[in-house]
Amino acid sequence: MEVYHLYSGGKDSSLAAWILQKLGYEVKLVTISFGLLDNWKYAKETADRLGFNHEVVVLGREILEEAAEMCIRDGHPSNAIQFIHEKALEEIASRKDVERISDGTRRDDRVPFLDLRRTRSLEDRFNVQYIRPLLGLGYKTIRELAEKLFIIEIRESEKLEKSDYEVELRHLLRLRGIDPLTIFPKRHYQSRVLGWKKQDL
Amino acid sequence: MEVYHLYSGGKDSSLAAWILQKLGYEVKLVTISFGLLDNWKYAKETADRLGFNHEVVVLGREILEEAAEMCIRDGHPSNAIQFIHEKALEEIASRKDVERISDGTRRDDRVPFLDLRRTRSLEDRFNVQYIRPLLGLGYKTIRELAEKLFIIEIRESEKLEKSDYEVELRHLLRLRGIDPLTIFPKRHYQSRVLGWKKQDL
Numbered sequence: 001m002e003v004y005h006l007y008s009g010g011k012d013s014s015l016a017a018w019i020l021q022k023l024g025y026e027v028k029l030v031t032i033s034f035g036l037l038d039n040w041k042y043a044k045e046t047a048d049r050l051g052f053n054h055e056v057v058v059l060g061r062e063i064l065e066e067a068a069e070m071c072i073r074d075g076h077p078s079n080a081i082q083f084i085h086e087k088a089l090e091e092i093a094s095r096k097d098v099e100r101i102s103d104g105t106r107r108d109d110r111v112p113f114l115d116l117r118r119t120r121s122l123e124d125r126f127n128v129q130y131i132r133p134l135l136g137l138g139y140k141t142i143r144e145l146a147e148k149l150f151i152i153e154i155r156e157s158e159k160l161e162k163s164d165y166e167v168e169l170r171h172l173l174r175l176r177g178i179d180p181l182t183i184f185p186k187r188h189y190q191s192r193v194l195g196w197k198k199q200d201l
Numbered sequence: 202m203e204v205y206h207l208y209s210g211g212k213d214s215s216l217a218a219w220i221l222q223k224l225g226y227e228v229k230l231v232t233i234s235f236g237l238l239d240n241w242k243y244a245k246e247t248a249d250r251l252g253f254n255h256e257v258v259v260l261g262r263e264i265l266e267e268a269a270e271m272c273i274r275d276g277h278p279s280n281a282i283q284f285i286h287e288k289a290l291e292e293i294a295s296r297k298d299v300e301r302i303s304d305g306t307r308r309d310d311r312v313p314f315l316d317l318r319r320t321r322s323l324e325d326r327f328n329v330q331y332i333r334p335l336l337g338l339g340y341k342t343i344r345e346l347a348e349k350l351f352i353i354e355i356r357e358s359e360k361l362e363k364s365d366y367e368v369e370l371r372h373l374l375r376l377r378g379i380d381p382l383t384i385f386p387k388r389h390y391q392s393r394v395l396g397w398k399k400q401d402l
Contacts, residue, residue, distance in 0.1 A: 001345070001402065022223045023346070024402025100342070107317065107336070116308065123339055135308070135337030138320070141301070141330045144202070145224070201202065201225025 002026045003100040003131060004092045006085075007054070008164040009043035011146045011191035012134060013104035017052060018149060018199075019133035020102060029054040032088045034064040036168045042192065043163035049195045063087050067165075068172045071183050077169065078111045084165045085112030086122075093126035102131040108139050148201055151194040162192050203227045204301040204332060205293050207286075208255070209365040210244035212347045212392035213335060214305035218253060219350060219400075220334035221303060230255040233289045235265040237369045243393065244364035250396045264288050268366075269373045272384050278370065279312045285366045286313030287323075294327035303332040309340050349402055352395040363393050 003020055007013045007029035020027045029052045031043040040056045047054035067080035074080070085103075092101050105113055114122065114130075123130050134142060146152065170180035204221055208214045208230035221228045230253045232244040241257045248255035268281035275281070286304075293302050306314055315323065315331075324331050335343060347353065371381035 019224060023220060107320070119308070119339070123341070129339055129342045129345070131339075131342055132337030136333030136335065138324055138330055138332075140324070141332055144330070 001100065002028060002098075003102050003129075004028045004030050004095075004098050005102040006088055006092070006104070007031050007043050007047065007052075008104075009046040009162060009192055010104070010164065011150065011152055011193060012106060012142065014046065014050065014150060014193040015142060015146050016102060016104035016133040017050070020131070021052075025100070027052055030092055031056050031163050032084075032091075032165065033058050033163075034061055034168050036061070036064065037171055039161070039167045040163050042161045046193050046195075050193070057088075057091060059084075059087060059091055064168060064172055067169055068176065071169065071173060072176075072178065075183060077166070077184055080169060081165060082111045082113070084169070086114070086118070088165075089114075089122060089130070090126070093122060093128045093130075098126075098128060100129040100131060102133065104134055105132050106134045106139070106142060107137060145201070146191075147197075149197055149199070151197055153192045153194055154189055155192075156187060156189060162190060164190070202301065203229060203299075204303050204330075205229045205231050205296075205299050206303040207289055207293070207305070208232050208244055208248065208253075209305075210247035210363060210393055211305070211365065212351065212353055212394060213307060213343065215247065215251065215351060215394040216343060216347050217303060217305035217334040218251070221332070222253075224334075226301070228253055231293055232257050232364050233285075233292075233366065234259050234364075235262055235369050237262070237265065238372055240362070240368045241364045243362045247394050247396075251394070258289075258292060260285075260288060260292055265369060265373055268370055269377065272370065272374060273377075273379065276384060278367070278385055281370060282366060283312045283314070285370070287315070287319070289366075290315075290323060290331070291327070294323060294329045294331075299327075299329060301330040301332060303334065305335055306333050307335045307340070307343060308338060346402070347392075348398075350398055350400070352398055354393045354395055355390055356393075357388060357390060363391060365391070 003025045031040045033040040070080040204226045230248045232241045234241040271281040374381045
């Protein structure tokens with residue numbers, strides 16, 4: 001049972017990958033890049049340290065550009081992040097060999113998040129199973145599990161070496177002369193997993 | 202990490218129990234009874250066969266009576282099932298030694314189902330983690346996992362030896378001279394787990 005799991009190297013997508021592996025899935029980590037920066041390498045490094053199979057999938061630059069325009073128009077990044085995430089899921093789901101896709105989205109997340117209608121639409125259009133191991137877990141449960149499993153580094157988003165969509169999105173905004181801090185929340189802490197504390201609880 | 206998991210002996214609550222165990226939780230199965238019938242024994246039997254710790258918790262008869270009135274008033278059992286499930290979760294969550302509660306509710310369920318507001322309210326009121334291992338899984342994923350893990354018997358609800366709320370609710374309606382088939386859907390197939398096919402995938 002192979003599953004292709006969208007992976008940033010953060011606490012949530014790492015915990016979701018661990019759960020999938022525990023359930024017996026053969027987990028293939030996938031990190032999205034738009035080819036603008038090489039920040040995918042942080043996810044790769046974490047994947048290697050955790051012992052997971054990992055690949056980088058490059059999405060078309062026009063998706064990032066459309067997302068940047070959404071950010072500028074909206075004055076906040078929610079719709080842009082949602083847009084990129086759906087494109088990423090669709091890209092993986094559309095591959096011929098893929099029967100199962102997954103991500104680390106949580107119960108308490110606002111974006112990226114697929115509601116029931118979009119979830120079923122994704123599964124039906126691409127004939128895949130879309131598995132979200134963290135959807136039934138609250139922040140306390142996720143924190144408890146992640147802190148037992150992983151060595152985690154927590155920093156402000158601007159400073160963290162990380163492989164999520166935000167990094168290239170912020171970079172593209174800067175290239176267009178826009179300060180990302182006018183669009184992204186001022187203090188937004190994010191996590192990066194550095195390795196295992198232990199692999200079994 | 203102990204978790205108290207609401208358990209009917211069906212496919213969904215058995216799969217959720219298996220997931221919790223795989224993640225390293227010490228799983229305590231709890232079957233609800235209103236003391237009207239002894240149908241809790243089917244869940245106990247399945248729990249024994251699967252090797253899980255199991256207890257029966259008796260809820261006040263007035264809850265079942267209120268649920269029966271809801272059924273009669275509504276002409277369908279949705280609100281009644283939701284009502285009983287919330288009372289069951291609250292009963293377990295209110296116990297002094299309980300830090301984590303769980304159930305087998307699914308992404309595609311309409312009832313019983315706690316939305317985000319009710320979920321957070323439950324966690325905050327009783328200071329517990331409420332864990333739903335199946336919430337991020339679609340019916341295809343659940344079927345694939347359950348069929349690999351369990352020997353499953355599928356029958357119409359009226360005929361199945363099972364330990365869910367419906368059985369005592371139907372019985373109480375009959376005692377009041379009401380045919381449950383005027384309230385419950387005509388053809389409603391439910392599952393009972395009879396044992397392991399295998400314990401690891």
